[in-house]
Amino acid sequence: MTRETLIAALQSAIGPTCVLHRPEELMLYEYDGSSLDQALPDVVVVPGSTAEVAAAVRAATGMGVPVVVRGAGTGLAGGTVPDRGGMVVSLARLNRVLSIDPASRTAVVQPGVVNTELSVAAAPYGMHFAPDPSSQRSSTVGGNAGSNAGGPHCLKYGVTTNHVLAATVVLADGSVVRLGSTVPDAPGYDLLGAVVGSEGTLGIITELTVRLTRNAEDVRTFLVIFDEMDAAGACVSAIIAAGIIPAALEMMSGEGIAAIEASVHAGYPPDARAVLLIEIDGLREDLADEARRIAEVCTASGARELRTAADSAQRERLWAGRKGALAACARIAPHYHIVDGVVPRSRLPEVLRYSEEVAARYDLKVVNIFHAGDGNLHPLLLFNLRVPGTRERAVAAGEEILRACVAAGGTISGEHGIGLEKRDYMSWLFSEDDLSAFADIRAVFDPTEMMNPGKLLRTGAPSADQAPTQAFRRTTERGAWI
Amino acid sequence: MDFTLYSQPPARVITPATAEDLADCLREASAAGSSVVPWGGGTRQGLGGPPTRYDLALSMSGLSRVVEYTPADLVISVEAGATLGMVQETLAPHGQWLPWDPPLPRRATVGGLLASGAGGMLRLGYGSPRDWTLGMRVALGDGRLVKSGSRVVKNVAGYDSHKLHIGALGTLGVIAEATFKVAPIPPRRQTLIAAFTTTKAPLEAIAQLRQPPFHPISMVILNDEAERAIPALHPFLRDHSHYLMVAVRFAGTAGAVARQIRAAVAHCVELGSRVIELNELDDAPIWEAIADFVQPTGDLMLRVGAPLGQQYEMIRLLEMTTRARGWATARMVIAGVGLAYARWPIAGVPAAALAAALAELRAGLATIGGYVVIEELPAAPGIDRDVLDVWGAPPETLALMRSLRAAWDPAGVLNPGRYLV
Numbered sequence A: 001m002t003r004e005t006l007i008a009a010l011q012s013a014i015g016p017t018c019v020l021h022r023p024e025e026l027m028l029y030e031y032d033g034s035s036l037d038q039a040l041p042d043v044v045v046v047p048g049s050t051a052e053v054a055a056a057v058r059a060a061t062g063m064g065v066p067v068v069v070r071g072a073g074t075g076l077a078g079g080t081v082p083d084r085g086g087m088v089v090s091l092a093r094l095n096r097v098l099s100i101d102p103a104s105r106t107a108v109v110q111p112g113v114v115n116t117e118l119s120v121a122a123a124p125y126g127m128h129f130a131p132d133p134s135s136q137r138s139s140t141v142g143g144n145a146g147s148n149a150g151g152p153h154c155l156k157y158g159v160t161t162n163h164v165l166a167a168t169v170v171l172a173d174g175s176v177v178r179l180g181s182t183v184p185d186a187p188g189y190d191l192l193g194a195v196v197g198s199e200g201t202l203g204i205i206t207e208l209t210v211r212l213t214r215n216a217e218d219v220r221t222f223l224v225i226f227d228e229m230d231a232a233g234a235c236v237s238a239i240i241a242a243g244i245i246p247a248a249l250e251m252m253s254g255e256g257i258a259a260i261e262a263s264v265h266a267g268y269p270p271d272a273r274a275v276l277l278i279e280i281d282g283l284r285e286d287l288a289d290e291a292r293r294i295a296e297v298c299t300a301s302g303a304r305e306l307r308t309a310a311d312s313a314q315r316e317r318l319w320a321g322r323k324g325a326l327a328a329c330a331r332i333a334p335h336y337h338i339v340d341g342v343v344p345r346s347r348l349p350e351v352l353r354y355s356e357e358v359a360a361r362y363d364l365k366v367v368n369i370f371h372a373g374d375g376n377l378h379p380l381l382l383f384n385l386r387v388p389g390t391r392e393r394a395v396a397a398g399e400e401i402l403r404a405c406v407a408a409g410g411t412i413s414g415e416h417g418i419g420l421e422k423r424d425y426m427s428w429l430f431s432e433d434d435l436s437a438f439a440d441i442r443a444v445f446d447p448t449e450m451m452n453p454g455k456l457l458r459t460g461a462p463s464a465d466q467a468p469t470q471a472f473r474r475t476t477e478r479g480a481w482i
Numbered sequence B: 001m002d003f004t005l006y007s008q009p010p011a012r013v014i015t016p017a018t019a020e021d022l023a024d025c026l027r028e029a030s031a032a033g034s035s036v037v038p039w040g041g042g043t044r045q046g047l048g049g050p051p052t053r054y055d056l057a058l059s060m061s062g063l064s065r066v067v068e069y070t071p072a073d074l075v076i077s078v079e080a081g082a083t084l085g086m087v088q089e090t091l092a093p094h095g096q097w098l099p100w101d102p103p104l105p106r107r108a109t110v111g112g113l114l115a116s117g118a119g120g121m122l123r124l125g126y127g128s129p130r131d132w133t134l135g136m137r138v139a140l141g142d143g144r145l146v147k148s149g150s151r152v153v154k155n156v157a158g159y160d161s162h163k164l165h166i167g168a169l170g171t172l173g174v175i176a177e178a179t180f181k182v183a184p185i186p187p188r189r190q191t192l193i194a195a196f197t198t199t200k201a202p203l204e205a206i207a208q209l210r211q212p213p214f215h216p217i218s219m220v221i222l223n224d225e226a227e228r229a230i231p232a233l234h235p236f237l238r239d240h241s242h243y244l245m246v247a248v249r250f251a252g253t254a255g256a257v258a259r260q261i262r263a264a265v266a267h268c269v270e271l272g273s274r275v276i277e278l279n280e281l282d283d284a285p286i287w288e289a290i291a292d293f294v295q296p297t298g299d300l301m302l303r304v305g306a307p308l309g310q311q312y313e314m315i316r317l318l319e320m321t322t323r324a325r326g327w328a329t330a331r332m333v334i335a336g337v338g339l340a341y342a343r344w345p346i347a348g349v350p351a352a353a354l355a356a357a358l359a360e361l362r363a364g365l366a367t368i369g370g371y372v373v374i375e376e377l378p379a380a381p382g383i384d385r386d387v388l389d390v391w392g393a394p395p396e397t398l399a400l401m402r403s404l405r406a407a408w409d410p411a412g413v414l415n416p417g418r419y420l421v
């Protein structure tokens, strides 16, 4: 097979305008939101329907060409990087909210719908889509499902898998299946539960039925300021231990606070060592009680100050700081390696401290901006790709931090996924047998391993062992995207 | 415990003491081709058809320990043979609970409840057990002891394989251990009971109670046969003149609960509710009694699911199927969730007549996207199980399910013949 035959086959399957193959077109699809790796696909298709996705997949896999599905490409684990070339399926044209049913609180959407756009569409009904990754203004509902994304408010409302009820999925052989149901507990195995979070390795989700969440009656947002990071970490542990589950409980630390302040003007004190952004929502009476209990815990934990957002404008500003945090850190250094470990919430202070020690040892700047209430750490290791060796140092430091998370009883990824980045770390958590059971699931859906091969699980790749070195070289040569 | 199933005793009973033992048992059974029926508390063995072969009863009573519980993390790991009651007793002193209320919690084990996909009424407010399960260790049919998920509240490493075992009736593997996220017990819980005389009014009440400001954690609609079957409710019903009873439960701080109860009472009265009784004390016993409505009796128990937009039609179909036949059936709708349970008295009813009624109900529900499963098929004389279809038409994805089963239980030794896969 030549690349030309593939392109011709795709053009006849779904029409020439939906097939991109010129180098300048392909370049837009060689990276994701991380600076881990870049690789050019052989071809990109932009189908406009489930049938077109199926036709393109059938054509490609029939010729033995691997398929990588891409939403907005904001993923942080290299999940959409076509490191083995092949066909990228962009879902950019499948971007419609098909229906909203306020009575059953569900929406039917195409996978390319941007996360916030779904919430905007649901707003007239007093509802929203609860998963709220910080990338929500660009990441897609399909990508959120593909990676089982979390977000600040997932502490109370659950991650994406808790909000996907049914999906239409195109499998490797081009067949189309319907998984899940809006009717609870329908007989049969929960295949949808395996597909959500499968990072494009089991199939391509081309339509989703998702749960919508009613907007809360009332909401309160607090900014809690600390002079010591340890105290902030201990405060998070204490809030959870007191049996308080806020809607969101986020933490930001170190130089990041000043950087965010400089870029977003969110109202964070630049001299703070750590801040907590706490939000509670629900019925008025419950909030009054929770607010009082949270204030008590914060005071007892040695907070310098607790500020309450006076109105929705102040609240928005506090959140703009959190959601713009990653971008703001570019003021400190142009590139980042973001770690996504999770620890039991009672272990937060020690692992946080350890992450700073590791960064110092590797001579890297670190900013922790993370979903503290879930124990989901995001040490952001900052570097400049042009300085030789810093990227490798960042990856090595990240690895040490993840090992500490595992040692504390946690995991190597809370929400960003395994992708290319962490597939070699899977054995820290899982035995050969565990991994073989995952491989069995993969083989059920995709027996010849055509869908996003080598992601999540390291499997049958011809050149897989060389991939990381190639990645380093390619990234450093071209400079990374942020 | 008696391990007889559909009048068949097992050839042997095995009681593994550790997860590794359990895996060894399955490896040997798989190699020998001996069929295995896993047993937790036995409360839900009425679900599923008769096993095509029954060599080994695998009792989980030796695996019932709390593996790890750090109250400050709100996470607990337990062996699958632990009863839900025992888990709740472990959590309660720390002000925590697993918000899950299936019938017979003191006998039902965590593994059995997960495998049989048991629900409860708290699902409206707290979601299903799937939402609370963070990870599992499972002995697969071929004897591999595998884990998925983790012991922290967020994890995306690996596929969520544990979800595949929920509701799979032990046909892919035997759950050895499960890890759950747990919740703080709300400071106050209170229940409102309202009785209506028309079919539509309770549904209207339910619809209103799903709107702001209400956040009910449970809502059920019971017909009068169901009320009669639940003695704990009798004090609330002074006479028995064809009521449909709605029970609604709120949780939170005293202030929030009181405001919702007041507003809910006003709505119900406006809709013509005849009786309203507020239970001021601990409402847990009432809900335990309501949950136990779903426990095994001499009746045929059906579980019905239908889209939320089709609840009226679902109830109408349930009613028509049995009324035309003169059967007095007790019925409970788990409102706001899309599930209902119905008890059909089968004493003296020929199996063919039951099968015909079931087929009629299935056909009706199919038109609205619903389904029926036989939750409990009592061992009544004269009931030929081969005539009754427990699961209904298989899903379109049956081929994928079969290939998964072939990968994890290649010898087909787990609960053979009992599930749809």
Ligand SMILES: Cc1cc2nc3c(=O)[nH]c(=O)nc-3n(C[C@H](O)[C@H](O)[C@H](O)COP(=O)(O)OP(=O)(O)OC[C@H]3O[C@@H](n4cnc5c(N)ncnc54)[C@H](O)[C@@H]3O)c2cc1C
Pocket: A032, A033, A068, A069, A070, A071, A072, A073, A074, A075, A076, A079, A080, A091, A111, A132, A133, A134, A135, A138, A139, A140, A141, A142, A143, A144, A145, A146, A147, A148, A149, A150, A151, A152, A198, A199, A200, A201, A203, A204, A205, A206, A326, A327, A415, A416, A419, A452
């Ligand atoms: C600034 C920033 C902040 C972020 N914050 C968060 C956060 O708070 N929480 C969080 O969880 N993540 C976060 N992320 C990571 C990322 O945004 C999420 O993983 C998001 O869900 C990816 O969506 P996407 O549309 O960009 O998907 P992509 O990056 O295009 O794809 C992600 C993965 O899903 C697969 N996939 C995509 N579409 C489909 C489909 N239709 N069917 C099957 N598989 C599919 C892909 O193959 C890939 O493996 C952040 C990223 C950035 C850059």
